[in-house]
Amino acid sequence: MKKHRIGKGLAMAALMMAQGAWAAESPAPTVSGNRLVLLGTGGGPGGRVDRSGIATLLEVGGHRYLIDAGGGVSRQLALAGVAERDVPLVFLTHLHDDHYAGLLSLASFGWSTRGTGMQLLGPAGTVDLAHALGAVMEVNARIRNAESGQDRPVAGFLAARDLTPEAGFADGTVSVKAIANSHYTLMDHARAPGAQSLSYRFDMGGKAVVFTGDTGPMAGLAEFARGADVLVAEMATAADRAMVPPPVQRHMDVEHLSPAQVGDLATQAGVRKLVLSHVGKVDEADLAQVRAHYAGPVVLGRDLQSIAF
Numbered sequence: 160m161k162k163h164r165i166g167k168g169l170a171m172a173a174l175m176m177a178q179g180a181w182a183a184e185s186p187a188p189t190v191s192g193n194r195l196v197l198l199g200t201g202g203g204p205g206g207r208v209d210r211s212g213i214a215t216l217l218e219v220g221g222h223r224y225l226i227d228a229g230g231g232v233s234r235q236l237a238l239a240g241v242a243e244r245d246v247p248l249v250f251l252t253h254l255h256d257d258h259y260a261g262l263l264s265l266a267s268f269g270w271s272t273r274g275t276g277m278q279l280l281g282p283a284g285t286v287d288l289a290h291a292l293g294a295v296m297e298v299n300a301r302i303r304n305a306e307s308g309q310d311r312p313v314a315g316f317l318a319a320r321d322l323t324p325e326a327g328f329a330d331g332t333v334s335v336k337a338i339a340n341s342h343y344t345l346m347d348h349a350r351a352p353g354a355q356s357l358s359y360r361f362d363m364g365g366k367a368v369v370f371t372g373d374t375g376p377m378a379g380l381a382e383f384a385r386g387a388d389v390l391v392a393e394m395a396t397a398a399d400r401a402m403v404p405p406p407v408q409r410h411m412d413v414e415h416l417s418p419a420q421v422g423d424l425a426t427q428a429g430v431r432k433l434v435l436s437h438v439g440k441v442d443e444a445d446l447a448q449v450r451a452h453y454a455g456p457v458v459l460g461r462d463l464q465s466i467a468f
């Protein structure tokens with residue numbers, strides 16, 4: 160397992176400005192119980208008018224976990240009443256840009272507003288991504304350090320770890336397992352060595368939430384999600400497929416889930432609730448398809464929706 164502090168060796172000293180916008184240091188509101196906040200529910204690259212980029216906040220008691228950090232995540236967090244500096248752990252399902260486009264604002268603003276640290280966890284390549292991110296953050300940090308005369312290194316703030324399905328993660332509040340899914344089956348793996356796409360299962364105090372991340376149908380995913388209280392699943396519809404060029408349509412067919420396949424997954428896993436996030440164009444016929452394959456409650460996620468469990 161690869162684990163690193165980011166920015167070692169770069170002469171980064173940091174600082175902070177006790178003024179203006181940086182005065183907002185009141186702690187984030189305390190939360191009790193478990194809930195999900197669907198910060199952004201849009202899938203795929205590019206800005207959208209109807210949905211922010213994929214990002215989901217998991218709150219367990221007073222602990223926060225972010226799963227994916229799509230574009231616009233800083234503003235979505237603000238609308239949910241949470242500052243970047245109050246998000247210490249970020250899990251990336253895979254390293255397509257629609258899942259990490261918001262990382263710069265998340266991490267750099269977290270540092271600039273005196274956060275104590277942020278750790279990125281994700282598939283192979285996450286540590287490399289964090290090194291690159293740290294280099295970008297240094298540009299800002301160097302200036303702010305010079306302005307304040309203080310010394311606060313990016314290296315002391317940003318950490319990263321490549322997760323493997325074997326290793327997982329636990330912190331005494333949640334236990335996280337990962338499984339390699341089928342989002343990367345068609346690619347030439349020789350050109351992206353080690354690339355993996357992960358689904359995550361968070362277990363906490365007898366409750367469980369599973370995030371499919373982006374995936375096609377795959378053996379083992381239903382067992383992985385068995386009995387979860389909430390399954391947060393991606394979905395790609397016929398309308399989504401119709402909007403992409405022919406070479407990408409096969410990707411949509413094989414490496415994403417259709418409404419019927421999402422319903423089947425939820426049924427086979429026996430989950431208590433299905434939440435659709437990372438979606439595009441969804442109409443009533445699509446939802447009827449899901450419901451034809453899964454009899455439990457189905458939520459078509461919308462940005463900033465809160466789901467208690």
Ligand SMILES: [Zn+2]
Pocket residue numbers: 202203255257258373437
């Ligand atoms: Zn995606």
